[in-house]
Amino acid sequence: MLESPYVTQYLTEHFAEADYPTLKGYERFGGYAAARKALTEMTPDEVIEVVKTAGLQGRGGAGFPAGMKWSFMPKEDDRPKYLVCNADESEPGSFKDRILLERGAHQMLEGILIAAWATGACATFIYIRGEYAFPAAQVERAVAEAYAKGYLGDNVMGTGFRHDVRVTRGAGAYICGEETGLLESLEGKKGQPRKKPPFPAQYGAFGMPTTVNNVETFSHVPHIIAKGANWFRSFGTEKSPGTTIFGVSGHVVRPGLYELPLGTPLSEIVFEHAGGVPGGRKVKGVIPGGMSMPILPAGQLDVPMANEFLREQKTMLGTGGVMVMDETTCMVRAASVISYFFRDESCGQCTQCREGTGWMNKIIERIERGAGEEADIEVLGDVAGKMEAKTICAFADAAAWPIQGLLRHFRDDFVEHVRQRKCPFPGSFEL
Amino acid sequence: MPKITIDGNELEVAEGRTILQALDDAGLLMNGIDIPHYCWHPKLPVDGSCRLCQVEVEGIPKLQIACDTPVRDGMVVHTQNERVKQAREGVMELLLVNHPLDCPICDQAGECKLQDYTYDYGVQASRSKEPRRALKKNVDLGPTIVFDQERCILCRRCVRFCREIPKTGELAIFNRGDHSVIETFPGTPLDNPYSMNVADICPVGALTTKDFRFKIRVWFLEDVPGICTGCSNGCNIHLGVANNKVYRYVPRRNDAVNDTWICDAGRMSYRRIGAPDRLRECAVRDESGRLEPVGLDRAIEVAASRLRRLVDSKGPGVIAGLASAHATNEDLFTFRRFLAALGSETHGVAVVRGEADDLLIKEEKAPNAVGARELGFGDARTVVDRIGSGGVDAVIALGNDALQEGLLGSEEPLANLDTVIVLDTHASELQRVAHVIVPVRHAAEKLGTFVNAARRVQRVVPAVESVWETYSDGEVIAKLGAALGLEGFDGSYDARQVARDLAAANPAFAGIDLDSVGDAGRPLADSAASKAER
Numbered sequence: 001m002l003e004s005p006y007v008t009q010y011l012t013e014h015f016a017e018a019d020y021p022t023l024k025g026y027e028r029f030g031g032y033a034a035a036r037k038a039l040t041e042m043t044p045d046e047v048i049e050v051v052k053t054a055g056l057q058g059r060g061g062a063g064f065p066a067g068m069k070w071s072f073m074p075k076e077d078d079r080p081k082y083l084v085c086n087a088d089e090s091e092p093g094s095f096k097d098r099i100l101l102e103r104g105a106h107q108m109l110e111g112i113l114i115a116a117w118a119t120g121a122c123a124t125f126i127y128i129r130g131e132y133a134f135p136a137a138q139v140e141r142a143v144a145e146a147y148a149k150g151y152l153g154d155n156v157m158g159t160g161f162r163h164d165v166r167v168t169r170g171a172g173a174y175i176c177g178e179e180t181g182l183l184e185s186l187e188g189k190k191g192q193p194r195k196k197p198p199f200p201a202q203y204g205a206f207g208m209p210t211t212v213n214n215v216e217t218f219s220h221v222p223h224i225i226a227k228g229a230n231w232f233r234s235f236g237t238e239k240s241p242g243t244t245i246f247g248v249s250g251h252v253v254r255p256g257l258y259e260l261p262l263g264t265p266l267s268e269i270v271f272e273h274a275g276g277v278p279g280g281r282k283v284k285g286v287i288p289g290g291m292s293m294p295i296l297p298a299g300q301l302d303v304p305m306a307n308e309f310l311r312e313q314k315t316m317l318g319t320g321g322v323m324v325m326d327e328t329t330c331m332v333r334a335a336s337v338i339s340y341f342f343r344d345e346s347c348g349q350c351t352q353c354r355e356g357t358g359w360m361n362k363i364i365e366r367i368e369r370g371a372g373e374e375a376d377i378e379v380l381g382d383v384a385g386k387m388e389a390k391t392i393c394a395f396a397d398a399a400a401w402p403i404q405g406l407l408r409h410f411r412d413d414f415v416e417h418v419r420q421r422k423c424p425f426p427g428s429f430e431l
Numbered sequence: 432m433p434k435i436t437i438d439g440n441e442l443e444v445a446e447g448r449t450i451l452q453a454l455d456d457a458g459l460l461m462n463g464i465d466i467p468h469y470c471w472h473p474k475l476p477v478d479g480s481c482r483l484c485q486v487e488v489e490g491i492p493k494l495q496i497a498c499d500t501p502v503r504d505g506m507v508v509h510t511q512n513e514r515v516k517q518a519r520e521g522v523m524e525l526l527l528v529n530h531p532l533d534c535p536i537c538d539q540a541g542e543c544k545l546q547d548y549t550y551d552y553g554v555q556a557s558r559s560k561e562p563r564r565a566l567k568k569n570v571d572l573g574p575t576i577v578f579d580q581e582r583c584i585l586c587r588r589c590v591r592f593c594r595e596i597p598k599t600g601e602l603a604i605f606n607r608g609d610h611s612v613i614e615t616f617p618g619t620p621l622d623n624p625y626s627m628n629v630a631d632i633c634p635v636g637a638l639t640t641k642d643f644r645f646k647i648r649v650w651f652l653e654d655v656p657g658i659c660t661g662c663s664n665g666c667n668i669h670l671g672v673a674n675n676k677v678y679r680y681v682p683r684r685n686d687a688v689n690d691t692w693i694c695d696a697g698r699m700s701y702r703r704i705g706a707p708d709r710l711r712e713c714a715v716r717d718e719s720g721r722l723e724p725v726g727l728d729r730a731i732e733v734a735a736s737r738l739r740r741l742v743d744s745k746g747p748g749v750i751a752g753l754a755s756a757h758a759t760n761e762d763l764f765t766f767r768r769f770l771a772a773l774g775s776e777t778h779g780v781a782v783v784r785g786e787a788d789d790l791l792i793k794e795e796k797a798p799n800a801v802g803a804r805e806l807g808f809g810d811a812r813t814v815v816d817r818i819g820s821g822g823v824d825a826v827i828a829l830g831n832d833a834l835q836e837g838l839l840g841s842e843e844p845l846a847n848l849d850t851v852i853v854l855d856t857h858a859s860e861l862q863r864v865a866h867v868i869v870p871v872r873h874a875a876e877k878l879g880t881f882v883n884a885a886r887r888v889q890r891v892v893p894a895v896e897s898v899w900e901t902y903s904d905g906e907v908i909a910k911l912g913a914a915l916g917l918e919g920f921d922g923s924y925d926a927r928q929v930a931r932d933l934a935a936a937n938p939a940f941a942g943i944d945l946d947s948v949g950d951a952g953r954p955l956a957d958s959a960a961s962k963a964e965r
Contacts, residue, residue, distance in 0.1 A: 173607070190604070195479040195499055348585065348604065348611035349480040355525035358609030362561035379558050386521035389493050390482055 289318025294405025539636030759879025
């Protein structure tokens with residue numbers, strides 16, 4: 001047994017088993033029974049119905065219902081249909097997919113197979129973040145094992161169903177995690193999101209009907225099929241069923257991954273599971289779902305970690321990457337780091353995003369080094385507002401929201417920088 | 432057909448069009464209903480990236496980009512309300528954050544969409560205090576285009592143009608975010624037969640042509656509608672005129688002919704108008720064999736007396752006419768009538784041929800080959816053959832295209848003729864053998880029509896006037912006819928009247944006159960000649 005810091009539920013239950021990443025190990029714990037059940041006992045519509053009833057939300061950040069997404073795939077269409085597994089995990093603060101790839105590649109593949117059956121897809125492209133060398137090797141090995149065993153290929157499990165899986169690698173652009181940016185990159189083009197419509201279900205990878213799901217989304221599917229929608233709904237909240245893997249980082253005693261039901265209060269994650277802030281310091285703010293989600297101040301940590309509650313606090317679950325910042329943190333410095341990231345990663349198509357990310361970053365950096373004025377803070381908020389909801393993809397939102405969140409809750413940090421003409425938090429984190 | 436309401440105006444539109452396309456179809460875009468836009472271009476694929484064309488569509492919470500929002504029956508669109516106005520101001524402010532604002536030294540000033548839209552839709556003052564991007568200036572993209580990276584607003588029209596129209600794809604966006612720049616790939620300059628169109632579609636001063644930049648401020652230019660004479664496609668153009676000089680050709684949109692494009696060769700052909708080798712004075716060959724400058728009256732007199740002598744001694748059958756596909760229908764109709772009245776039956780039109788493509792460039796390198804054939808001029812080959820067999824004593828040549836290989840090859844075959852009369856715009860070897868030379872007008876200097884390869888009648892109007900005396904071919908022929916006392920020739924020539932006569936005489940031209948043909952041209956009716964040609 002490997003030592004496991006995880007609070008394990010069904011997804012990560014066997015991740016500490018040394019042989020679990022292998023096909024043999026996975027089958028030892030009942031692996032691929034759900035896929036066999038789906039392919040031999042269920043119609044595609046029945047599979048979609050179960051996933052819909054289970055209420056599985058996409059775990060890639062947007063939380064779109066997975067069953068509904070699958071049902072968008074055109075039925076009367078002669079074109080080949082594809083699935084894409086989005087394993088381009090690159091949201092800062094998010095590292096849950098990595099463990100699912102490293103230790104649960106077969107679990108993910110089984111979910112892919114079930115989704116393929118449900119949508120009639122003949123092939124899946126697994127698009128893995130370029131930096132994820134070891135996870136990619138694990139997935140490639142799992143795919144090879146599945147082919148050897150007849151779980152992939154021309155005659156899956158002897159049912160006559162055909163499904164191929166191909167692993168491709170990203171080359172290091174955040175925007176290739178956006179589903180249509182990913183599709184462009186997958187096709188060998190520059191990773192730039194496509195305008196929608198047409199949506200991928202009509203015009204996806206190589207122009208074919210395509211469904212893109214996140215690694216974790218696929219990983220939940222075998223469990224739903226094996227144990228049923230009602231079982232799945234026994235985890236989480238009414239509107240957000242199931243568990244998810246929270247990746248906790250920052251100023252905590254036990255950073256790491258925690259599989260917990262959706263709706264678990266953020267304070268429980270931070271203080272109980274991750275052990276709170278070291279050195280007796282206080283929490284200043286917590287980013288609840290990866291860097292693109294607006295921060296929550298210390299006073300709002302009781303919020304249950306599910307979108308229906310987080311939205312009331314003007315933030316979202318995102319990818320479940322919980323980033324904890326203690327009282328020594330300079331929020332202008334945080335804004336500077338965040339805005340630099342988005343400036344660097346914007347694909348540059350849309351005016352607001354291209355120019356807005358750069359402008360925000362320049363203003364913030366100027367305030368940070370003590371050369372800002374109060375009026376700059378107004379302009380900063382206004383630029384963020386100009387970027388929101390007006391572009392091809394959600395990147396501009398993702399760049400604007402965290403800055404808006406920081407201004408909403410930590411405006412004083414900005415004002416103090418301007419007044420003191422320097423950073424009032426010496427020793428705040430450096431990169 | 433769906434009905435939509437834009438700013439209270441109901442509009443019936445074709446199915447499957449976007450809001451901008453529907454307005455463009457109706458001729459209302461930026462001409463009654465103003466939706467400013469940068470990346471959208473009517474002849475390029477939708478990009479949807481500049482985000483300036485946002486409008487409010489009732490029932491949709493977010494503003495929508497008009498370039499990529501398909502019309503639906505009953506759609507209600509607002510293009511001028513406060514929300515839309517603010518969104519536009521936001522985009523304009525962001526576009527200017529990194530723009531150098533160097534209008535005083537920018538060649539685009541005066542026809543710059545960034546400048547125009549900033550006045551119309553922008554904010555008065557920039558709130559940005561940040562340093563602007565420092566990028567490459569004066570980048571040599573290829574033989575025709577210079578690029579200023581700092582002025583570029585990354586609308587990507589040029590990138591899409593190269594990819595979609597000439598399909599050469601030389602340009603691409605390199606890097607991303609606010610460090611995105613347009614570049615060529617190493618070792619692959621922007622060099623295709625249509626490269627200079629990128630300067631036209633560039634909404635700002637980023638892409639300019641080496642030919643035109645810094646020649647004149649555009650607000651001094653008058654845009655005169657005309658036709659490119661480089662080949663038989665007859666691309667519609669604007670001649671940029673100032674000080675009685677043509678500074679450039681730019682394409683003029685005509686969806687039936689050239690969309691919004693023109694080839695580089697055609698664009699550069701404006702240089703022929705004021706070229707140093709233009710013929711500037713009439714001349715007649717004296718007894719010593721030297722060309723003597725004379726006035727038009729004297730030239731006509733000499734030509735007439737030489738022709739009269741031949742008609743009297745050998746009959747009109749020894750006189751041949753070489754028509755030019757650069758002459759207008761009105762010129763050619765007059766010439767054809769002249770030859771008929773004279774009794775000459777040996778005539779044809781010489782057309783230079785060259786490379787063609789499937790975009791705009793046509794094989795016949797003259798604007799009016801179809802018109803010449805329609806008016807009864809056959810292949811110049813028959814004339815050349817007859818000259819070779821000794822059956823011709825006099826040639827009246829319009830232009831010099833008959834000099835090409837495969838026809839005369841050189842002036843040599845004409846050297847021993849009794850009389851050679853040349854009406855031409857430019858000097859050529861024909862001068863060596865001509866007995867009478869009359870300088871005639873370039874298409875940019877006269878009124879008339881051409882028929883393009885697709886059988887469309889298109890009009891040219893005088894954009895400039897040569898500083899020396901020139902005449903329309905038709906005018907010279909009319910005077911010659913009068914001097915010879917031919918029936919139906921009184922020496923006058925009025926292109927408008929000739930066009931009406933032509934319409935009455937030739938069913939294919941029925942109903943077409945120099946007014947009704949308009950700036951957009953009109954299709955020629957089918958005729959015996961066109962059917963025979965096919």
